[in-house]
Amino acid sequence: MNRRYVLGAIGSLTSIGTLAYATRDPVEAIEVRVWLSDRAAEYDAVETRVLEYVNRLLDFEFWTVDASFGGVVSVSTEDGAVVSTSGEWPLAVTSGTIGSSDLDPATDVNLLVTDGQMKYAPTGYGFPHVASVGGARYLGSLEPFDELVGSGPDGAVKRRIVPLTSSTRTMQVLLHEVGHALGLHHDHGVAFRYGDAVVATPMISTYAFDPDYEVDRSRCGTSYPDTSGRERKLSLAFSNCARRELSSYSGGLRLRRGDEESGFEW
Numbered sequence: 001m002n003r004r005y006v007l008g009a010i011g012s013l014t015s016i017g018t019l020a021y022a023t024r025d026p027v028e029a030i031e032v033r034v035w036l037s038d039r040a041a042e043y044d045a046v047e048t049r050v051l052e053y054v055n056r057l058l059d060f061e062f063w064t065v066d067a068s069f070g071g072v073v074s075v076s077t078e079d080g081a082v083v084s085t086s087g088e089w090p091l092a093v094t095s096g097t098i099g100s101s102d103l104d105p106a107t108d109v110n111l112l113v114t115d116g117q118m119k120y121a122p123t124g125y126g127f128p129h130v131a132s133v134g135g136a137r138y139l140g141s142l143e144p145f146d147e148l149v150g151s152g153p154d155g156a157v158k159r160r161i162v163p164l165t166s167s168t169r170t171m172q173v174l175l176h177e178v179g180h181a182l183g184l185h186h187d188h189g190v191a192f193r194y195g196d197a198v199v200a201t202p203m204i205s206t207y208a209f210d211p212d213y214e215v216d217r218s219r220c221g222t223s224y225p226d227t228s229g230r231e232r233k234l235s236l237a238f239s240n241c242a243r244r245e246l247s248s249y250s251g252g253l254r255l256r257r258g259d260e261e262s263g264f265e266w
């Protein structure tokens with residue numbers, strides 16, 4: 001991650017207002033809401049794909065997932081990272097308004113999907129409870145969940161390893177930003193050898209294939225294998241230690257609106 005973006009993000013967030021997190025323990029249900037930018041909404045299947053993948057890949061034994069569609073919003077940029085690092089999307093979520101329209105935030109994850117480029121990092125961004133990602137065109141051409149991944153009889157992910165394509169990578173980045181919104185970090189991701197290939201899970205994502213990336217051990221206790229010359233594949237399933245971390249998630253966005261609350265808190 002580019003340090004400039006981190007600083008930019010912090011700068012724009014501190015100007016937003018007081019941070020206040022609700023504590024809910026235990027969390028038995030999480031609420032995820034997805035919005036599309038004007039251009040993202042031009043691709044037919046994006047809403048369906050995002051909701052089904054998020055619903056299925058965040059469906060763990062310790063909570064239920066309520067993923068819903070928030071609507072189409074007009075934002076000033078399609079850049080999936082800048083729309084958040086500039087403060088525009090976080091401000092829309094925390095204020096409950098975008099332009100002249102109301103926006104109904106979700107308690108746990110508020111995800112904006114734009115049609116921003118997916119070639120040069122950063123392509124998305126995740127703060128506590130707020131996330132954004134580009135690449136709507138690639139999400140629109142992703143196979144339905146049951147064709148690409150599927151679930152076994154116990155509800156677990158059936159196909160853990162998928163080819164690296166623009167579509168699978170974009171969905172993985174989307175899951176990565178959702179993971180950040182739920183408090184996960186890059187070292188909650190693992191990479192592992194699978195035959196001649198190296199497979200990366202959502203939180204480490206393609207950082208696992210970057211020789212300059214300086215994390216050598218995941219929180220799962222595994223090291224990141226050397227990827228040079230090896231085929232690269234992706235897993236859309238969160239790692240065991242990511243799942244463990246999510247099982248202790250107790251946060252949530254607390255929004256108070258009304259006459260006595262001029263601003264917002266989160």
Ligand SMILES: [Zn+2]
Pocket residue numbers: 176180186
């Ligand atoms: Zn990240």
